């Protein structure tokens with residue numbers, strides 16, 4: 001069994017403050033014995049004005065990812081974290097990194113599904129963000145193989161099914177869900193992804209009021225392959241953690257007791273056919 005932690009905090013446009021919040025979470029997660037820490041989407045910053053995103057993103061690598069990776073190495077932690085990644089256009093990628101315990105960025109996933117809403121709260125992610133174009137193979141960590149997604153990707157079960165086909169044991173959804181959609185959909189979607197894929201789900205989350213027109217739902221949580229919520233953060237905006245054991249023997253037991261992954265109709269859905277490495 002390996003302990004992992006999900007983090008929750010209220011990001012702002014001040015990168016150095018967000019970095020401090022992440023440092024606090026890294027030190028506490030390591031002190032409590034966790035081997036992997038999952039941090040939210042947009043941990044580097046939540047811009048007050050979308051026009052600021054490309055400028056702020058230019059500094060993410062040096063001012064956020066580097067010091068974060070050094071701290072991870074100092075505390076022997078693997079980290080999953082959502083950041084903005086500058087591109088060669090005026091748009092950024094919404095990128096999910098895995099940093100290993102030596103401080104190397106060992107995987108990079110660019111969010112595939114962008115959150116474009118015309119209704120209130122009006123958020124049009126594609127105005128500032130380019131979509132990624134590939135699924136990233138699950139990444140080995142001390143807790144198990146981690147499948148990478150981000151926030152709104154949670155609504156697309158084809159992505160989680162593909163990650164599980166490729167061997168994922170832990171699905172991660174670093175997020176900044178809105179208050180309205182979070183209250184209605186966050187927990188049922190996360191539990192559904194855990195149950196249907198028989199995976200652990202680690203969902204770090206932004207919480208609280210980032211600026212006058214933007215708030216996030218929080219409720220960072222860890223779910224086991226049976227669908228039980230095994231840890232959840234309180235409804236507080238100070239940086240906080242929820243920690244739980246990942247038990248891959250338990251995961252294997254759930255998959256053999258209720259073999260839904262083997263019962264898939266690969267004759268009708270041939271892309272599911274290649275075997276999941278269990």
Ligand SMILES: O=C(O)CNC(=O)[C@H](CS)NC(=O)CCC(=O)C(=O)O
Pocket residue numbers: 041042045046047094115123124125151152153155175176177178181182185
């Ligand atoms: O804007 C940034 O800098 C970081 N990105 C986000 O917060 C993204 C795009 S606006 N938020 C979501 O995907 C929320 C999804 C959601 O709430 C749902 O699916 O219901």
